Amino acid sequence: MIEARHDWTLAQAEALFALPFPELMFRAQQVHQQCHDVTRVQMSTLLSIKTGACPEDCAYCPQSVRFETGLENEPLLPLEVVVARAQAARAAGATRFCMGAAFRSPKRRDLEKISAMVREVSKLGMETCVTAGMLEPEQAQELKAAGLDYYNHNLDTSPEFYSQIISTRCYQDRLDTLAAVRAADLKVCCGGIVGMGESQRDRAQLLVVLAQLPVHPESVPINQLVRVPGTPLENAAPVDPFDFIRTIAVARIMLPQAQVRLSAGRESMSDELQALAFLAGANSIFYGEKLLTTGNPDVARDQALLRRLGMQPEDLPQAVASDPAANGATANAAPIVHSPAARPTAASA
Ligand code: SAM
Numbered sequence: 357m358i359e360a361r362h363d364w365t366l367a368q369a370e371a372l373f374a375l376p377f378p379e380l381m382f383r384a385q386q387v388h389q390q391c392h393d394v395t396r397v398q399m400s401t402l403l404s405i406k407t408g409a410c411p412e413d414c415a416y417c418p419q420s421v422r423f424e425t426g427l428e429n430e431p432l433l434p435l436e437v438v439v440a441r442a443q444a445a446r447a448a449g450a451t452r453f454c455m456g457a458a459f460r461s462p463k464r465r466d467l468e469k470i471s472a473m474v475r476e477v478s479k480l481g482m483e484t485c486v487t488a489g490m491l492e493p494e495q496a497q498e499l500k501a502a503g504l505d506y507y508n509h510n511l512d513t514s515p516e517f518y519s520q521i522i523s524t525r526c527y528q529d530r531l532d533t534l535a536a537v538r539a540a541d542l543k544v545c546c547g548g549i550v551g552m553g554e555s556q557r558d559r560a561q562l563l564v565v566l567a568q569l570p571v572h573p574e575s576v577p578i579n580q581l582v583r584v585p586g587t588p589l590e591n592a593a594p595v596d597p598f599d600f601i602r603t604i605a606v607a608r609i610m611l612p613q614a615q616v617r618l619s620a621g622r623e624s625m626s627d628e629l630q631a632l633a634f635l636a637g638a639n640s641i642f643y644g645e646k647l648l649t650t651g652n653p654d655v656a657r658d659q660a661l662l663r664r665l666g667m668q669p670e671d672l673p674q675a676v677a678s679d680p681a682a683n684g685a686t687a688n689a690a691p692i693v694h695s696p697a698a699r700p701t702a703a704s705a
């Protein structure tokens with residue numbers, strides 16, 4: 357068992373980034389093998405439950421009201437639409453349903469509606485995740501009471517580079533929300549974006565901040581910037597794919613127990629690059645044709661990729677998979693049966 361370390365320094369993180377690629381991959385593999393079943397991938401499906409018109413100015417984001425991206429704004433989706441999408445995601449093999457809302461922070465009425473969504477999606481036996489901007493401690497507690505498992509709130513980059521990407525809130529605001537989420541006993545999903553013009557040092561510093569949190573995030577999404585026309589970062593220089601893989605490997609080493617998610621950007625990645633990400637220690641993906649507003653590989657491509665690699669999706673929590681009633685599933689919820697096509701095994705490959 358590798359113990360989580362909270363005393364990582366920037367020099368140590370940078371030294372990992374500077375290792376020869378094969379050496380870094382070997383170190384990441386050692387940690388991955390000890391802490392995880394390397395054949396399993398956790399699959400989360402995203403749904404944008406409130407789209408666009410966000411007052412924040414995050415330079416990467418198509419949902420900011422300040423950029424002309426041609427996005428159609430949409431208010432909070434009705435509960436039944438969200439539940440139907442969660443059921444479909446579960447039937448396709450996802451175990452976690454992530455609901456994303458383009459808010460700076462949710463208002464009282466919004467949070468009540470989101471809490472209702474969490475309650476209903478939980479009844480399907482899926483893990484639930486919400487990302488809806490900054491939260492006060494009581495708001496985090498309200499979501500916890502509704503049965504929420506994870507709250508996603510990314511630090512995105514280093515404290516030093518942050519102000520070049522976002523001016524409408526500061527790094528400390530993000531850290532305060534993360535503390536509120538942790539205090540409410542929610543699991544933390546927190547990561548960043550690679551490809552915004554940041555340096556290797558910024559990537560190392562982001563991982564140091566994550567590792568120095570009092571408790572490591574359970575889930576760490578590593579996004580490759582999706583360059584959306586109309587955003588200030590539409591012409592950002594592409595990242596060297598090996599530097600992207602290095603970021604995943606260093607995250608794996610510094611945050612050994614976390615689920616490291618190969619997140620946005622997969623649509624433009626080859627199967628070989630994604631396989632390299634799994635070798636570097638990624639063990640989670642966003643699964644389903646869409647992220648929030650941009651594309652993601654389709655389900656058939658991901659199923660084929662896992663099959664070719666002899667890897668399998670993680671199972672739904674056991675008690676739920678075998679006995680939906682035990683988890684309070686509603687009468688209109690589809691039975692939790694994954695079609696063989698959705699659950700590729702090494703044997704079926
Ligand atoms: N508004 C909430 C917030 O910012 O916390 C939740 C939604 S926001 C879209 C969630 C995360 O998506 C961001 O923190 C960012 O890391 C990621 N993201 C947004 N646009 C992206 C893009 N174009 N490429 C990669 N990641 C992106």
Ligand code: DTB
Pocket residue numbers: 402418456487508510547548577578579582619620647648649650651
């Ligand atoms: C995360 O780290 N990445 C996801 C999720 N958390 C909410 C969002 C990616 C968004 C990519 C751009 C879009 O589809 O709008």
Ligand code: SF4
Pocket residue numbers: 410411412413414417418419420457458459460489
């Ligand atoms: Fe708004 Fe979140 Fe997009 Fe920033 S990342 S503009 S807060 S939706």
